[in-house]
Amino acid sequence: MNFLSVFILTVVISVAATLLVKRLAVKFSVVDTPNLPRKIHEKAVPLLGGAAIFVSFFLALLFSLSSVLSRGLTGMQLAAFFCGALVLLVGGVLDDVFNLTPGRHFVFSVLAALVAIAGGITIVKITNPVGGLLYFGSFVSAALTFVWLLGMTYTTKLLDGVDGLVSGLGVISGIIIFLFTMTTHYYQPDVGLLAMLFAAACLGFLFFNFYPAKIFLGDGGSLLVGYVIAVLAIISGAKIAVALLIMGIPILDVAWTIVRRLWSGQNPFRAADRKHLHHRFLAMGLSQPQTVFIYYAFAIFFGILALFLQSQGKIIAIGVLAIIMVCIIFLDTFKMIR
Template structure:
């Protein structure tokens, strides 16, 4: 628990001051986020935000890494599993940074990868899932709380399923990142849940004997929670900086990796419930639009947070209500996890 607390505290402080530094750095260079306007079917009502510094996700990633490293001063081993996870997160963060950099330089909210990015992240996600299999003792089951009640599948099936989760979660967080503090706030709660789950796995090895390095993954989750917390100080509405793709892709992949390594890959549907809703609204909008011959839309604009803005909800109202929905969804996920543990632990105490 002390390692988790150290990771949280250190990453929060590094993110808090690091984000402030990035704001000044980008402001002095006149580099900010371009916004899609009416001609690109974007949120025209957000044009006032154009020029706000972006790539604040750099502070989140750096802070999380520093917090995770510092937490290991208390005789906590650097696990192979977490090193592979960090490799995946940093790769996607680097790709997001490149896309953000090109957007800022071109002064248009579509980088060079705006069409190819999905294919690149998909291939990378499958590769990362494969590295987890060959580099660690990860359980190859599709489970909700633990492998014993999951479905064991062939390695190739697990890799494809796990890769799809990494890809889908990464893109879902990216879609959610459209209002000030929405993605960071919901991710903060999600990482907090995974920190609790990781610690719970570590403290109860008799129940979760298939867990690999759960404490290190708990520290990893806590470090990202702290990174989001420090960043949110500056990203809360009205935002002084955006996280950009570098932050969204890193956060999304980190959440997905946590679900895979803690054997809660199906529970992520609830832990990332708000992201599922946001990405789902985009998919539904596209289906309705194409099915109607490109004449009708279900929502006024997708992702769905823009729909609520256009029907009259102030941005802060949308953010807070979506945070509440995220909190309820995450609390439900944790309740399911604890309920399963209580059921198993109660059976173990029976003489």
């Protein structure tokens, strides 16, 4: 298969889908109005961008289905992948239109995770840092997968506050996972194809989402990106450490946000504020593109590093990321970042 041709075709489909979705969002007034202090855009911007990524990704996958199914992935897994993504998208669109309560919105995320697990998308084993593999029983496997899927979907949801940030990280994640699956040791062209299609779908959308954004992902889109990254990490052989390195800073930022809000007695998923790391960068005087490029740089550096590190090296790299985040939190606590 000519991966480059498929990649370019998917980008074109994504561009067309984004233009169509943008028009529909404007026509039906599904827009994000800057009516809250935490919002940094200055005028109403169309939502529903996640629908463009969803349509272009799965439409391109449909055209390439024979290549995917001829390898290790099963039809049940792909169906569960699709249905879980669809559930998230529908829930997100409903939230964008009707502003659902956090509890009702959370139901869609839980349902999407359960659908994926029921379809056989589970973390069966992970690499033991001291050697060998750690295998899990069905209950532990399902529980770990559930936490992983929810954690990643809400990471990208809470991270989606700067133009081009989440969609750009989707491009980087897809490309890194594609490169990983093309190595001789982990050769998985079926998963690589999925990762490449996802990167292309995000890239076509990113052309319109980068600063100044002409369309936003919307709630469904921000959840969808995290969900796809999480699933790709699982079906590529439970390479959770790779995804953790690519998304390390965002994950740690969201984890700190949840801890901080709980400590303050706030709902960690409802109490939106301007204390995320990207908001801190903006408060320091950095522009939106500069802030986004910092995230991109971390993701690319640690993602490429993951291609060359063994298990113990990846654990050390994750530790380095954690130390970096702790330093940032320390500075934030003492008001050195304003």
